[in-house]
Amino acid sequence: MGLEGHVSISLLLSEQGVQRSIVKSKRPLLAQALLAGSHAKDVPQKIGLVFNLCAKAQASASVFAIEQACQNQVSDDACAVRAQLVRMELIREHLWRICLDWPLLRGGVAEHALMKQVLVLDKEWKTCLDADDQAFILGGEVKPPLKSKASSIALKLGTLLKEHIFYMPPKAFYACKGAEEYLLWAQYTQMNAPQFMQRLVLKGWQCIGQTSTKVLPQFELAWLDKALSGDGAEVFLQQPNVDGETCESTPYARQQSHPLIVELEQKYGLGLLVRFTAVLLELAKTYLDLEKALMQFESKCKLLGKTSANTGYGFVEAARGRLLHRVVLDEAQKVKTYQIVAPTEWNFHPGGVLKNALETLQGDAEVIEQQARLLIHAMDPCVKFDLEINHA
Amino acid sequence: MCLAIPARIVAIDEANDMATVTLGNVKKDISIALIEDAKIDEYVLLHVGYALHKISEEEAARTLALFDEAEILEEFTGETTEVKA
Numbered sequence: 515m516g517l518e519g520h521v522s523i524s525l526l527l528s529e530q531g532v533q534r535s536i537v538k539s540k541r542p543l544l545a546q547a548l549l550a551g552s553h554a555k556d557v558p559q560k561i562g563l564v565f566n567l568c569a570k571a572q573a574s575a576s577v578f579a580i581e582q583a584c585q586n587q588v589s590d591d592a593c594a595v596r597a598q599l600v601r602m603e604l605i606r607e608h609l610w611r612i613c614l615d616w617p618l619l620r621g622g623v624a625e626h627a628l629m630k631q632v633l634v635l636d637k638e639w640k641t642c643l644d645a646d647d648q649a650f651i652l653g654g655e656v657k658p659p660l661k662s663k664a665s666s667i668a669l670k671l672g673t674l675l676k677e678h679i680f681y682m683p684p685k686a687f688y689a690c691k692g693a694e695e696y697l698l699w700a701q702y703t704q705m706n707a708p709q710f711m712q713r714l715v716l717k718g719w720q721c722i723g724q725t726s727t728k729v730l731p732q733f734e735l736a737w738l739d740k741a742l743s744g745d746g747a748e749v750f751l752q753q754p755n756v757d758g759e760t761c762e763s764t765p766y767a768r769q770q771s772h773p774l775i776v777e778l779e780q781k782y783g784l785g786l787l788v789r790f791t792a793v794l795l796e797l798a799k800t801y802l803d804l805e806k807a808l809m810q811f812e813s814k815c816k817l818l819g820k821t822s823a824n825t826g827y828g829f830v831e832a833a834r835g836r837l838l839h840r841v842v843l844d845e846a847q848k849v850k851t852y853q854i855v856a857p858t859e860w861n862f863h864p865g866g867v868l869k870n871a872l873e874t875l876q877g878d879a880e881v882i883e884q885q886a887r888l889l890i891h892a893m894d895p896c897v898k899f900d901l902e903i904n905h906a
Numbered sequence: 907m908c909l910a911i912p913a914r915i916v917a918i919d920e921a922n923d924m925a926t927v928t929l930g931n932v933k934k935d936i937s938i939a940l941i942e943d944a945k946i947d948e949y950v951l952l953h954v955g956y957a958l959h960k961i962s963e964e965e966a967a968r969t970l971a972l973f974d975e976a977e978i979l980e981e982f983t984g985e986t987t988e989v990k991a
Contacts, residue, residue, distance in 0.1 A: 548972060563969045567910045567953055614956075626923070626939035633940060633959065898954055 521862050521899040523872070525886060528906045531876030532886075537869045539862045539895075543751060545839075549852040554580050554843055557852070558650040561839075565854075567896065570596070570603040571832035573650035575839040575854075578828030580652055582821055583843045592656040593815040594807065595649045598664075600830055601804040602639045605671070606632055607833035608765075608797045612679060615891055616710045616790075625706060628678055635674070638667050661808060668805055675801060679707050684798040691773040693781055696791070707794060714787050714888075723871035723889045724783035729770065730761040730836060730860060733829060735819040742840050742853055754859050760866040763835030763857045764893055766792040769799070786885075789892035824850075834894050835860060861893045868893050879903055910951040910958050912966035915944055927952065 526534040548564060549557055557580055562573035574596045581588050609632045613625040642663045648654035672684060680687040681703045690696050700711035714720055741750045755761070766784065769775050769792040778788050818827045824843045829836055835857025842851040862868055871889050875882045883903055890899055913927035913934070923939040927950065938944045938957045949966035950957035961969075 548975070560972055563965070564972055566951060566969070567958070624939075626937075630940055630942075637959075 520897055521858070521890075521895045522902070523868070523886070523890065523899060524902040524904060525872060525875075525882065526904050526906055527879055527882065532873050532882060533906055535869050535872035537862050537864050537866070537872075539752070539858060539864075543748070545852045545854045549849045552849050554584055554841075554847040554849065555652045557841070557849060558652065562650055568603060568607065568832050568834075568837070570599040570650075571830045571837050572839075572854075574600050575828035575830045575837050576841075577650045577652065578815065578817065578830075579826040579839040579841045580828075580843075581826065582817060582828070583824055583826030583841050584652070584847060586653060588815055589656060591658050592649060592654065595643050595656050595659065596815075598643055598659075598804060598807055599640065599649060600832070601800050601807075602636055602671075604800050604831075604833045605797060605804070606636045608793055608800075609679075611793065611891070611894060612707055612710075612797070617706050619888060619891060620710050620713045622706070625678075628674075631674060635667060635671050639664075642667055665808055668801075668808060672801060672805065675797070678705065679794075680798065681705055681708070684801045688795060688798040688802060691777075693774065693777045696774055696778070711787065711790065714790070719785075719885060719888070720778075720782040720787035721785040722885050723789075723874055723892070724785045725867055725870045725874065727784065727867045727870070728756070728759055728761045729767040730763040731756065733818060733827075733836075733838070735821065735827070738818070738827065738838075738840070739822075739825075742855075747853065751853055751855060752859060753863055753865075754855055755863070760863045761860055762867040762893075763860045764789070764792070764867075765796040767835065768792075768831065769795045786888050786892060789889075793892075832857065834858065834896050856896075858895055858897065862895055879905070910953040912949050912961055912969050913952050914966075915946050915948050915950060915957075918944060918946060925950075925957065927957070 520540045522538045522540065524536045525532050544564065549560060552560060558573045558577040561576040562569045565572040577596070578588070610629065613629040613632070617624050643649070643659045644656070648656050675684050676682060690699070697715065700708045700715060703709070741747065741754070766775070766789050772795050774795065775788060775792055778791060782788060818829065821827060826841050828839045837857060838855040840851070840853045841849060844850045860866065868889065872886055875885050883901065886901055890901065911929060913929040915925045916928050916933070917926040918938070919925065923937060924935055925938045925944055926933055926935050934952070936952055936955055936957055941950065941957050941960055944950065944957065944960070949961050949963055951959055951961055
């Protein structure tokens with residue numbers, strides 16, 4: 515098993531279609547091994563170094579958990595800067611999929627030059643908001659960013675989204691309420707994202723992978739305490755569930771009440787079109803949130819109630835879903851227990867939403883393989899995956 | 907879990923925007939299309955076949971030391987890892 519983790523998916527085909535799918539997420543439980551015995555003040559930086567793909571989301575969840583366990587007050591400036599860094603990271607990660615994965619999935623070429631521009635903006639944003647690396651330090655001295663500089667970077671990002679992704683300002687895209695209008699956009703806009711949607715339409719694959727799924731509910735402290743401190747905690751970390759039921763934590767889970775998603779879901783069910791559309795809506799929405807936060811000061815951090823002494827929770831809505839950290843410190847403020855529940859564990863649960871979606875696939879093996887790859891990308895495992903197809 | 911692994915560039919294929927990187931005794935071919943001006947002996951963060959961005963030798967050393975400390979890098983590479991001086 516590599517450090518990066520790995521998801522293996524196998525499909526057993528009968529004449530009708532997929533008879534059975536097996537989803538195995540083989541990701542090492544690194545947090546406890548890396549952090550046990552570390553002093554609380556060192557933890558968020560270690561987390562940011564090691565879990566460096568979504569480093570802002572990881573460090574943010576970590577520092578909130580540590581602050582709660584240490585009963586430290588968090589400044590509003592720190593909350594605001596962390597939220598803005600996480601937003602840019604979410605945008606970058608969605609654009610990664612759209613620029614690098616979606617073109618390949620429709621037989622095209624990855625948009626490396628565009629993604630390079632995104633990475634430059636991501637770096638500029640980090641430098642502008644947190645040049646002194648204080649945002650994720652326990653008690654760090656976070657200053658509000660220079661508004662004019664931050665606004666100029668946000669403007670460049672907005673222009674990039676308009677010119678290369680939506681062909682309209684993100685606000686106009688997010689305001690799209692009708693399926694008809696959306697499908698016309700997909701049909702007539704010669705850009706990667708709409709053409710990707712159009713390909714689903716032309717193939718007649720809008721409904722593929724329809725599932726009825728339970729969306730991960732808001733966390734409740736008492737329930738989390740029970741799940742993460744009992745005998746079954748290690749199993750929960752790898753195969754989380756809510757009262758025995760698997761849940762999904764995806765862009766769809768966060769965008770399901772958007773009028774466009776509601777209408778598309780009524781027409782096509784919760785299949786490929788709805789799932790990929792949710793990614794685009796979330797991209798636009800996150801950009802609007804980022805822009806809005808530049809104009810008006812953010813409200814307080816989202817924390818999970820009052821915990822028992824030395825225990826803290828931090829959670830963040832990261833690109834792939836909700837990320838949760840839990841820490842228990844000893845009296846010397848050293849880590850006794852450190853647990854992370856990542857979105858991949860919900861979405862790639864062996865009995866979860868991907869398995870159920872894959873088991874709806876029908877047709878010949880070649881088509882099933884293409885559709886399976888699309889479904890896997892729609893739920894985005896964040897790590898490498900293998901897809902194996904066997905015949906019954 | 908959202909890990910990107912630091913690795914050292916040991917060869918570059920400029921025509922194809924590809925590089926060979928090494929981590930311990932593991933070698934991999936990766937795309938360097940997303941980073942500017944990659945050079946041999948520089949460190950990059952790897953993620954799903956791409957060099958995500960360059961990192962300093964110091965940051966690579968700190969990250970790899972954390973893995974070594976937790977004795978989990980050995981499982982991956984078959985050896986502990988030192989950043990080349």
